[in-house]
Amino acid sequence: MTSASDIHSKTVLVRKLESIATFSDEERQAILSLPSQTRVLKPGQDIVRDGDTPSQCCLILDGWAYRYKVLGEGRRQIFSFHIAGDIPDLQSLHLHTMDHTLATVTEATVAFIPHQSMRELTMRYPSVGAVLWRDTLVDAAIFREWMIGIGRKSAFGRIAHLFCEMYLKLESVGLASDHRCPLPMTQVDIGDALGLSNVHVNRVLQELRGKGLITLRSNTLVIHAWDEMIQASEFDPTYLHFEQRAAG
Amino acid sequence: MTSASDIHSKTVLVRKLESIATFSDEERQAILSLPSQTRVLKPGQDIVRDGDTPSQCCLILDGWAYRYKVLGEGRRQIFSFHIAGDIPDLQSLHLHTMDHTLATVTEATVAFIPHQSMRELTMRYPSVGAVLWRDTLVDAAIFREWMIGIGRKSAFGRIAHLFCEMYLKLESVGLASDHRCPLPMTQVDIGDALGLSNVHVNRVLQELRGKGLITLRSNTLVIHAWDEMIQASEFDPTYLHFEQRAAG
DNA sequence: TTTCATTTATAATCTATGTTATGTAACTAC
DNA sequence: GTAGTTACATAACATAGATTATAAATGAAA
Numbered sequence: 001m002t003s004a005s006d007i008h009s010k011t012v013l014v015r016k017l018e019s020i021a022t023f024s025d026e027e028r029q030a031i032l033s034l035p036s037q038t039r040v041l042k043p044g045q046d047i048v049r050d051g052d053t054p055s056q057c058c059l060i061l062d063g064w065a066y067r068y069k070v071l072g073e074g075r076r077q078i079f080s081f082h083i084a085g086d087i088p089d090l091q092s093l094h095l096h097t098m099d100h101t102l103a104t105v106t107e108a109t110v111a112f113i114p115h116q117s118m119r120e121l122t123m124r125y126p127s128v129g130a131v132l133w134r135d136t137l138v139d140a141a142i143f144r145e146w147m148i149g150i151g152r153k154s155a156f157g158r159i160a161h162l163f164c165e166m167y168l169k170l171e172s173v174g175l176a177s178d179h180r181c182p183l184p185m186t187q188v189d190i191g192d193a194l195g196l197s198n199v200h201v202n203r204v205l206q207e208l209r210g211k212g213l214i215t216l217r218s219n220t221l222v223i224h225a226w227d228e229m230i231q232a233s234e235f236d237p238t239y240l241h242f243e244q245r246a247a248g
Numbered sequence: 249m250t251s252a253s254d255i256h257s258k259t260v261l262v263r264k265l266e267s268i269a270t271f272s273d274e275e276r277q278a279i280l281s282l283p284s285q286t287r288v289l290k291p292g293q294d295i296v297r298d299g300d301t302p303s304q305c306c307l308i309l310d311g312w313a314y315r316y317k318v319l320g321e322g323r324r325q326i327f328s329f330h331i332a333g334d335i336p337d338l339q340s341l342h343l344h345t346m347d348h349t350l351a352t353v354t355e356a357t358v359a360f361i362p363h364q365s366m367r368e369l370t371m372r373y374p375s376v377g378a379v380l381w382r383d384t385l386v387d388a389a390i391f392r393e394w395m396i397g398i399g400r401k402s403a404f405g406r407i408a409h410l411f412c413e414m415y416l417k418l419e420s421v422g423l424a425s426d427h428r429c430p431l432p433m434t435q436v437d438i439g440d441a442l443g444l445s446n447v448h449v450n451r452v453l454q455e456l457r458g459k460g461l462i463t464l465r466s467n468t469l470v471i472h473a474w475d476e477m478i479q480a481s482e483f484d485p486t487y488l489h490f491e492q493r494a495a496g
Numbered sequence: 497t498t499t500c501a502t503t504t505a506t507a508a509t510c511t512a513t514g515t516t517a518t519g520t521a522a523c524t525a526c
Numbered sequence: 527g528t529a530g531t532t533a534c535a536t537a538a539c540a541t542a543g544a545t546t547a548t549a550a551a552t553g554a555a556a
Contacts, residue, residue: 077395077400126370147394186502194399196544197543197545203543434532447516448513450536
């Protein structure tokens, strides 16, 4: 639990938003000055539930989270995985009733920011509001890309695509490099995200390993053959809408 | 082709946005005063293409549109169907490169509104901007719901769910009532939206008819057994985030 | 070090849905 | 009114991935 003047927690937010936009110093400062309350949560713990009407949103500072909805007979669909810098329930700012649940994958440190403060920020700095809007639009673009996978790609292509996506998301905020990244979700989680059974996820993982494309051990993914992976999964990063920056 | 002072074209936009929000007279007037250029398009015509960087967005005045992306070997994933009042490419206001294509299903009348005018509107009336943002968030909520269907529901449940959703969307803007609505897409389109082959879509339609749940003829859908349909498809309209209005 | 729970691995069997093929009905365009 | 085109319907066969079952690793807890 930290005080409202804790600036460090929002640097991860600035870093994330700067992967899809640019800010002036004043805008950056306004984001860093947002009030927030930090908390550490256990793995597998719900943060906001389907049906809730939250009055704050949740910034991930460390660890992983995911969004899901449960159906009858134990079926579950996972919509997204989230990492440090993400605000996975930013949509609750304008959709007052949650239509799904947000939960932790790993132990996670999260900062809660009051909706009221977010609204004041977007009113005072409409250009920051536009970036937050943009962030929710990228979120939607990722949903569309997942729809393509679940609807029209093989299990092999789907899993390879997810791995490429997660690697690039982590790399874009400095949490991965050299085609190596953390990947803490279970095979059941991967299946529920991609519309597959855990058994079939396991089969495909063996296949990916057998072909020498990846290593996946102790929650660490290494992609050995990036080009083959993006080709096999028809991966094109356009949909992530990263801000283009001069290389260097 | 109409002049910039054509107010009637924006009344369908106001009607649509009032299905998910409320406006003051001044806000309503500001929306009606947006400049636009109207055009009539043939069925199956692309409006904005994957890779384009449009400087306007497209308001549907009449007819149906849909969004899709094509993969290799003729595979196609449809992301959404759109009706009068929708701005299917509103996301292009903040995502500058299209990551999919928008096209007409039927002959359609559309109004193009310059991004610049939309930006000015959101700057002058932040509350209107919030409603437009909200509209893109509902769009994303519908993507999530489709992911559930494609990932975790049977073909039967998916198709029934789509029919319930389209009926409610049309009803909410006064384009349907009595569980009867237009449904102009082909069985191939339905398959590409729900991750099914056209053959299987046909099988399931026969089954829906055989059980007396629906009639579907000449692009008109009638849902005879609403309760059974929503039960079979696990349909819960919360995700559409309609503005609650006092019944009357 | 043993216990308990979770995750991963693997095999055998089954099924929902895909694929291919063909015919018919409904529109469109002269 | 006929030709061409598109959409719908149906059958036979094929398969990707589901289901069920079991057990081996792994890791946390005591």
